[in-house]
Amino acid sequence: xxxxxxxxxxxxxxxxxxxxxxxxxxxxxxxxxxxxxxxxxxxxxxxxxxxxxxxxxxxxxxxxxxxxxxxxxxxxxxxxxxxxxxxxxxxxxxxxxxxxxxxxxxxxxxxxxxxxxxxxxxxxxxxxxxxxxxxxxxxxxxxxxxxxxxxxxxxxxxxxxxxxxxxxxxxxxxxxxxxxxxxxxxxxxxxxxxxxxxxxxxxxxxxxxxxxxxxxxxxxxxxxxxxxxxxxxxxxxxxxxxxxxxxxxxxxxxxxxxxxxxxxxxxxxxxxxxxxxxxxxxxxxxxxxxxxxxxxxxxxxxxxxxxxxxxxxxxxxxxxxxxxxxxxxxxxxxxxxxxxxxxxxxxxxxxxxxxxxxxxxxxxxxxxxxxxxxxxxxxxxxxxxxxxxxxxxxxxxxxxxxxxxxxxxxxxxxxxxxxxxxxxxxxxxxxxxxxxxxxxxxxxxxxxxxxxxxxxxxxxxxxxxxxxxxxxxxxxx
Ligand code: SF4
Numbered sequence: 001x002x003x004x005x006x007x008x009x010x011x012x013x014x015x016x017x018x019x020x021x022x023x024x025x026x027x028x029x030x031x032x033x034x035x036x037x038x039x040x041x042x043x044x045x046x047x048x049x050x051x052x053x054x055x056x057x058x059x060x061x062x063x064x065x066x067x068x069x070x071x072x073x074x075x076x077x078x079x080x081x082x083x084x085x086x087x088x089x090x091x092x093x094x095x096x097x098x099x100x101x102x103x104x105x106x107x108x109x110x111x112x113x114x115x116x117x118x119x120x121x122x123x124x125x126x127x128x129x130x131x132x133x134x135x136x137x138x139x140x141x142x143x144x145x146x147x148x149x150x151x152x153x154x155x156x157x158x159x160x161x162x163x164x165x166x167x168x169x170x171x172x173x174x175x176x177x178x179x180x181x182x183x184x185x186x187x188x189x190x191x192x193x194x195x196x197x198x199x200x201x202x203x204x205x206x207x208x209x210x211x212x213x214x215x216x217x218x219x220x221x222x223x224x225x226x227x228x229x230x231x232x233x234x235x236x237x238x239x240x241x242x243x244x245x246x247x248x249x250x251x252x253x254x255x256x257x258x259x260x261x262x263x264x265x266x267x268x269x270x271x272x273x274x275x276x277x278x279x280x281x282x283x284x285x286x287x288x289x290x291x292x293x294x295x296x297x298x299x300x301x302x303x304x305x306x307x308x309x310x311x312x313x314x315x316x317x318x319x320x321x322x323x324x325x326x327x328x329x330x331x332x333x334x335x336x337x338x339x340x341x342x343x344x345x346x347x348x349x350x351x352x353x354x355x356x357x358x359x360x361x362x363x364x365x366x367x368x369x370x371x372x373x374x375x376x377x378x379x380x381x382x383x384x385x386x387x388x389x390x391x392x393x394x395x396x397x398x399x400x401x402x403x404x405x406x407x408x409x410x411x412x413x414x415x416x417x418x419x420x421x422x423x424x425x426x427x428x429x430x431x432x433x434x435x436x437x438x439x440x441x442x443x444x445x446x447x448x449x450x451x452x453x454x455x456x457x458x459x460x461x462x463x464x465x466x467x468x469x470x471x472x473x474x475x476x477x
Contacts, residue, residue, distance in 0.1 A: 016093065016121050016122065016166075016168060017063060017064075017091075017093055018030075018063050018064040018093045018095060018122045018168060019121070019122065019168040019199075021063040021294075022168070022199075022200055022227045022293055022294075023227075025227070025293065026063075027061070027288045027292075027293065027294050028061060028062070028063035028064075028229075028293065028294035029059070029061045029062045029063065029284075029294060029295060029297060029310075029313065030062070030063060030064045030065070030066045030095065030229060030294060030295070030296045030297065031052065031053075031056040031062055031064075031065055031066065031296075031297050031300065031306065032065075032066040032067075032068060032231070032296050032297060032298040032299075032300075033049055033052060033053075033065060033066070033067055033068070033086070034067075034068045034076075035067055035068065035069050035070075035076040035077055035078075035079045035082050036076060036077050036082070037075065037076055037077075038075040038076055038077055039075075040077075042077055042082075045077075045082075046082070046085045046086065048301075048302065048303075049082070049085070049086045050085070050086055050088075051302075051303040052300070052302070052303050052306055053065055053086050053087060053090055053092060054090070054303070055303040055306050055307055055310075056092060056306065056310075057090050057091050057092050059310045061310075061313070061314075062092065062310075063092075063093075063294065064092055064093050064094065064095045064122060065083075065086065065087060065092050065093075065094050065095070066094075066095045066097060066124070066296055067079055067082065067083050067086075067094055067095070067096050067097065068097045068099070069096065069097055069098055069099050069111075070099040070101050070102070070103075070128060079096055079111070080096070080111065080114045080115050080118050080120065083096060083115075083118065083120060084118050093119075093120070093121070093122060094120050094122065095122035095123065095124055095170065096111075096115055096120050096122070096123050096124070097123070097124040097125075097126055098111060098112075098123060098124070098125055098126070098156050098160075099126050099127075099128035100125075100126065100127040100128045100150045100151035100152060100153060100155075100156060101128035101129070101150055102148045102149075102150075103128075103148065103150070103151040103156070104148050104151060105151070105155065105159055107148075107151075108151065108155075108156050108159045108160065109159060109163055112159070112160055112163045112164065112167070113163070116163075116164060116167075121164075121166065121167055121168060122167070122168045122169075122170070123160050123167060123168070123169050123170065124169075124170035124171070124172065124202055125153040125154075125156035125157040125160065125169065125170070125171050125172070125193070125198065126153050126156075126171075126172045126438075127150055127151070127152050127153045127172075127430065127432065127437045127438070128150060128437075129439060129447070130429060130430065130437075130439060130447050130448055149430070149431055150430040150431070150432065150437075152432055152433070152434045152435075153171055153172055153193060154171075154189070154192055154193050154196050154434045154435070154475055155434070155475070157169050157171050157193050157196050157197040157198040158196040158197045158475050158476075160197060161196070161197025161198075162197070168199055168200070169197055169198050169199050169200075170198060170199070170200045170201060170202050170229070171190070171193035171194070171198035171200075171201055171202070172201070172202055172203075172204065172438060173186055173187075173189075173190040173193075173201050173202070173203055173204070173215065173228075173438070174186050174203065174204040174438030175203055175204070175206070175211045175212060175214060175215040176203075176204055176206035176208055176211050176251070176252070177211075177346075177440070177442075178340055178341065178342035178345040178346055178442045178443070179342070179346050179442075179443065179444045180346050180370045180372070181372075181373070181444060181453075181455075181456045181459045181460070182436070182440050182444050182453065182456075183346055183348055184348075184459065184468070185435060185436050185453075185455050185456075185459055185471070186436070186438065187215075187218055187348075188435065188468065188471035188472040189434065189435030189436065189471070189472070191222070191224070191472035192434060192435060192471070192472050192473060192474060192475070194224065194226060194474075195472065195473065195474025195475075196474040196475045196476075197474075198226075199226065199227075200226050200227040200228065200229065200293070201226060201227070201228045201229070202228070202229045202230075202231055202296060203215065203228065203229070203230045203231050204231060204251060204438050205231040205232065205233035205251050205298055205299075206251060206339075207253075207257065207279075207283070207339050208339035208340060209283070209286050209290070209330060209339070209353055210339070210340075210347060210352040210353040211339075211347070212230055212286070212287065212290055212292070213290050213352050213353055214347055214348050214349055214352055215228065216228070216290050216291045216292070216360065217348075217349050217352070217360040217365055218348060218349075220359075220360040221360065221362065221365075221367070227293035227294075228291075228292055228293055229292065229293055229294050229295060229296050230283075230287045230292045230294075230295045230296070231295070231296040231298055232280055232283050232284060232287070232295045232296065232297060232298065233251070233298040233299040234276055234280055234297065234298070234299040234300055234305070234309060235261065235276050235299065236299060236301065237265055237269060237272055239299070240258075240261045240262060240264075240265045240272075241265070243258050243261065243262075244258075252341040252441065252442050253341060254338065254339060254340060254341040255341075256337055256338060257337060257339060260334075260337060264276075273305075273308070277308055277309060277312040278312070278333060279333065280297075280309060280312065280313070281312040281313055281315060281316030282316060282320070282326070282329060282330050282333060283295075284313050284316060284317070285313075285316040285317055285319070285320035285326055286320070286326050286327075286330055288317065289320065289321075289322070289323045289326050289358075290323075291359075297309060323358035323359075324355055324358070327353065327355060340442075341442040342442040342443055345442075346368065346370065347368060348367055348368055349365050349366065349367055349368060350365070350366050350368055351364070351365060351366075372459075372460065372463040372464070373456070373460050374460060374464055375457065375460035375461045375464050376457070376460075379421075379423060379457050379460070379461055380461065380464065382422050382423065383421050383422050383423075383461050383465075386417070386422035387418075387422060390414065390417070412424070416433050419433040419434060420433050420458060421457075421458050421461045421462065423454075423457055423458065423461075425454060427450075427451070427454045428446070428453075428454035428455070429446065429447075429448045429450070432454075432455075434475065435455060435471065436453050436454075436455040440453040444456060458471070459471070
């Protein structure tokens with residue numbers, strides 16, 4: 001028998017309509033907007049934003065406005081002031097995304113305090129995309145786009161929780177990963193975020209509904225009842241014109257889907273829009289049937305398009321009320337199109353998105369078994385020897401004789417070393433220690449394109465030592 005997921009462990013002190021909707025498990029829509037870049041004229045951005053928010057507020061299903069901070073630009077207008085401008089005299093609460101690019105604990109706490117004074121109580125913590133002009137590992141002398149580095153989403157969630165226990169805090173997870181290490185690293189880090197202070201999850205954007213079902217099955221397998229919002233993105237003709245295989249880090253589009261979008265685009269603008277509307281309506285209906293708490297609507301740039309999207313969703317939801325009917329409609333619309341951008345994609349379960357399995361049942365929904373890649377010998381030796389060498393009991397003479405093995409690690413903070421299984425984390429351009437960002441490519445390549453994601457080495461060590469559970473431990477304090 002499938003166990004019922006746990007009840008949401010939330011105590012938001014009441015009076016927070018977004019949190020109330022999440023807790024009541026009422027399916028919701030959240031409309032996403034970006035805080036404008038610092039060099040963009042503010043009055044026109046506010047006017048457009050207010051028009052969008054006003055249209056969103058007319059729709060009963062819309063429960064919040066999501067404002068992304070530093071999503072596309074290293075410097076943006078003040079997110080709290082922008083939020084206040086947008087939602088003046090409006091019923092909709094704001095969910096403020098705090099991105100880790102160039103962020104510090106002081107910045108997070110200062111933003112949290114100002115947001116709280118402005119009545120904002122919902123947040124989402126993300127590590128953030130890499131800067132385009134980030135110094136490469138091979139050429140570290142190039143000036144860093146973010147001198148403060150990247151604050152991990154785990155840290156942001158932890159700091160927000162410590163700041164105010166009544167905050168409703170979301171954390172990002174990217175289920176659109178296509179190899180074993182990347183996918184499980186995402187899931188373990190997701191649990192770490194929940195253990196460190198997050199209340200709910202928001203997925204990256206993507207179109208592979210098999211992956212959205214996989215995440216729901218994984219949560220049920222682990223008996224985690226937290227609410228999850230799926231981020232669903234409306235594609236615009238400009239997105240498709242520039243499309244190669246990647247819309248932005250972590251959002252990869254398979255060649256076949258790109259070709260299909262380009263065909264839709266070449267007919268005419270209104271047919272392109274109607275195909276995107278139909279797709280988004282089907283996707284939102286599918287998310288509801290797969291068990292999502294709601295969707296975050298991204299990529300909508302004007303109130304007229306928002307109006308059409310909301311009307312399409314209102315048409316699609318009552319039309320698709322059973323998993324089987326929805327699955328048939330989804331497959332019919334796409335004609336068997338595969339959404340995985342990798343040739344031999346990894347899915348964590350067998351039988352995903354088939355008519356036989358509408359929901360997770362442990363008796364028949366089996367995890368996929370794939371052999372783990374073993375750690376390289378030097379990492380294995382380092383993970384055993386370094387804790388001993390760095391111990392206070394080790395005589396200095398032994399340490400001196402082991403300079404080669406220690407390299408820079410005798411000056412690295414012990415906590416960082418322990419988190420990284422005694423590996424030097426400088427191969428990670430974002431210098432993360434708590435788990436990967438969501439930006440790796442379909443084959444596990446780092447978002448910056450310099451070899452495999454660093455965390456594959458940590459995954460290999462943890463798997464070889466049967467200590468994978470350590471990758472999901474919460475961070476205190
Ligand atoms: S090494 Fe991994 S975690 Fe670090 S930036 Fe690259 S993809 Fe992200």
